[in-house]
Amino acid sequence: MRSTKSQFPDRSGLRAFTVIEIMIAVLIIGLLAAMAIPAFTRMKETSRAVAFVNDLRIASDAFNTYAATEGIWPPDAEGTLPAEIDGYLKLDLWNGATPLGGSWDWDVDKFGAAAGISVHQPTANITTMEMVDKRIDDGNLGTGTFRTRADGFIFIIEFPPVVEEEV
Known part of the structure; x- marks a missing residue:
């Protein structure tokens, strides 16, 4: 005759997580990660844009100081x-x-600028470059002092003089 006792030990008094509870916890962690990763990416791009703008201002100040001292752009x-x-x-x-x-x-006398600082072949996406433009200019990469140029972008320090036509 067979014994009615289970071959598995009795664990009814022990507390443990069920598979459903573990799945719910994993799902919640996944949802939190799904919300955090895009925010982290935005923060990273913002940080890169701010660092770029800072470096651009440092370089611009150096070129402006040179021009003020020497009376001409390098x-x-x-x-x-x-x-x-x-x-x-x-x-x-x-x-x-x-x-x-x-x-x-x-750049001197190029890309619509009498003098300008360019970034040639940046790897940042257009959204990041627009973020840069909003921080230092008008937010439009087609106009203003920060704009697109061939294979990159230019920060115009000085525009060419406007020549008025005689009537």
């Missing part, structure tokens, strides 16, 4: 810091990648 220097700016701006700020990816570039 010459255009494709992808490198003009030698004339040595002492006005730290090389490590200029020679490294920008906080938004890409490289810094000093």
